Amino acid sequence: MTDDPVVCVCAGVHEEELTSLIRAGVRTIDGIRMRCRANTGCGGCREDIEELIDDLAGSGPESAPEPHAACRSIAHRSVGPPAGRVTHLEEHRAHR
Numbered sequence: 792m793t794d795d796p797v798v799c800v801c802a803g804v805h806e807e808e809l810t811s812l813i814r815a816g817v818r819t820i821d822g823i824r825m826r827c828r829a830n831t832g833c834g835g836c837r838e839d840i841e842e843l844i845d846d847l848a849g850s851g852p853e854s855a856p857e858p859h860a861a862c863r864s865i866a867h868r869s870v871g872p873p874a875g876r877v878t879h880l881e882e883h884r885a886h887r
């Protein structure tokens with residue numbers, strides 16, 4: 792089993808790719824969506840991605856400009872796991 796968990800199952804995006812983007816200055820869900828297509832399917836990974844952004848927000852360039860997101864659909868902004876649900880990333884970290 793790899794130690795690089797899949798965070799977004801819909802797009803097949805692993806944690807390492809997301810952390811690289813965040814460390815390079817991407818700080819929003821829209822920025823992540825545009826660069827690697829994570830969180831463009833069911834939306835269930837949003838909480839995990841936001842957690843990674845929060846965890847790594849102090850690393851990497853702070854002033855990198857955030858380009859406009861490719862998708863402005865309100866449906867993509869309002870999705871996410873139900874409150875209290877344990878996310879994929881939380882489950883993975885609990886089993887390390």
Ligand code: FES
Nearest residue numbers: 799801832833834
């Ligand atoms: S798991 Fe990321 S959009 Fe479905």
